[in-house]
Amino acid sequence: xxxxxxxxxxxxxxxxxxxxxxxxxxxxxxxxxxxxxxxxxxxxxxxxxxxxxxxxxxxxxxxxxxxxxxxxxxxxxxxxxxxxxxxxxxxxxxxxxxxxxxxxxxxxxxxxxxxxxxxxxxxxxxxxxxxxxxxxxxxxxxxxxxxxxxxxxxxxxxxxxxxxxxxxxxxxxxxxxxxxxxxxxxxxxxxxxxxxxxxxxxxxxxxxxxxxxxxxxxxxxxxxxxxxxxxxxxxxxxxxxxxxxxxxxxxxxxxxxxxxxxxxxxxxxxxxxxxxxxxxxxxxxxxxxxxxxxxx
Numbered sequence: 001x002x003x004x005x006x007x008x009x010x011x012x013x014x015x016x017x018x019x020x021x022x023x024x025x026x027x028x029x030x031x032x033x034x035x036x037x038x039x040x041x042x043x044x045x046x047x048x049x050x051x052x053x054x055x056x057x058x059x060x061x062x063x064x065x066x067x068x069x070x071x072x073x074x075x076x077x078x079x080x081x082x083x084x085x086x087x088x089x090x091x092x093x094x095x096x097x098x099x100x101x102x103x104x105x106x107x108x109x110x111x112x113x114x115x116x117x118x119x120x121x122x123x124x125x126x127x128x129x130x131x132x133x134x135x136x137x138x139x140x141x142x143x144x145x146x147x148x149x150x151x152x153x154x155x156x157x158x159x160x161x162x163x164x165x166x167x168x169x170x171x172x173x174x175x176x177x178x179x180x181x182x183x184x185x186x187x188x189x190x191x192x193x194x195x196x197x198x199x200x201x202x203x204x205x206x207x208x209x210x211x212x213x214x215x216x217x218x219x220x221x222x223x224x225x226x227x228x229x230x231x232x233x234x235x236x237x238x239x240x241x242x243x244x245x246x247x248x249x250x251x252x253x254x255x256x257x258x259x260x261x262x263x264x265x266x267x268x269x270x271x272x273x274x275x276x277x278x279x280x281x282x283x284x285x286x287x288x289x290x291x292x293x294x295x296x
Contacts, residue, residue: 017042018052022061022083025075032065032074081206082266085172087134097140099123106147114151123147129227137203142224149195149226153235156193164290165193167236169244173198173225174205175264176242179276182218183283191291197232199244201225208269212276238286257286 024041025033039049053073056062061079065072075083103123107116127143130136156165166184168177173196181196188194202225210220233239233249240257241248250256259282264272 015052015055017044018056019087021049021052021056022075023087025062025073026083026087032072034070034072081208084204085174085202085206085265099127099140102140102144106144106151109148110151113155119147119151122150126150129229132227133201134203138224141222145222145224146226150229150231153195153229153231156235157231161193163191163193164238165195165236166238166240166286166290167195167197167232168240168242169197169199169228169248170242171199171244172202173227174202175209176259176261176275176279177240178205178209178220178223178225179213179264179279180240180242180259180283181223182213182220183216183276183280184287186218187283187287188291192287195232195236196223197226197228199228199248201227206264208272209264212269212272215273216276216280238290240286 020042021038024038025031028037035046035049035053038053039046042049053062057064057073060076061083062073063076065074103116103120106119106123107114110119123143126146127139130142130146131139136142168180168184170177177196177198181194184192185194205220205223205225213220228244228248230249233254234251236254238255238257239248240259242259242261243263248256259279261278262271262275264275267275
């Protein structure tokens with residue numbers, strides 16, 4: 001599953017002090033820190049911090065960079081994606097978003113379709129869902145985009161457009177489901193409505209997934225992990241699950257597919273490319289069933 005991270009890594013970062021150390025290193029100037037500075041920030045003795053650092057180094061989460069008599073620690077580049085998946089992306093200081101303005105803009109977009117009160121309620125709920133797992137990057141713009149997708153789904157339930165809709169669901173909505181959605185959007189254009197969701201969404205799509213798609217000319221644009229909602233499932237003609245078990249509610253009239261795919265978490269690019277190509281073949285077959293041959 002997309003949420004699977006090796007058990008030793010989970011165990012090491014389950015310790016709140018070690019998780020905090022990783023966050024402090026990640027957020028430090030230059031992305032590196034010394035034990036003395038970490039001890040000062042944590043209010044702990046240096047031997048205690050050194051003990052925690054030894055555990056993090058043993059699991060390969062940090063690398064040592066000797067510089068004369070000093071030793072710097074930084075997060076291992078190979079573990080950066082997993083650290084982000086577990087701890088979330090670093091939060092940037094920002095002013096409180098102008099939520100009233102966001103509601104006004106959405107109300108203008110859906111004038112005559114949804115009331116301002118309904119839009120405000122969905123925006124608040126979308127914001128809370130995105131922020132439920134910790135600090136959420138780009139919260140205002142992503143809340144607006146998530147709200148738009150949900151309102152579009154609601155509208156399609158009331159006035160079906162006739163365009164087939166596919167929902168890809170995995171656990172973190174940061175790997176396999178994003179690969180599938182990106183490929184289907186590229187191949188189908190406006191012939192298919194494509195949605196994604198996760199039963200326990202991560203903070204960001206993994207960088208290796210963005211790279212794997214870029215290699216074949218596919219962009220994710222502004223896509224980001226989103227939680228699974230009831231209206232997304234109800235609006236879909238086909239729901240494709242990828243390792244999320246029984247998280248998806250079952251509604252009559254929808255077709256459910258379960259794709260048994262390897263998990264890309266922690267895998268080298270060669271394996272991720274193989275997963276991408278497996279998904280590509282499945283997506284092409286699905287598209288042929290929906291609208292006919294998608295081309296060469």
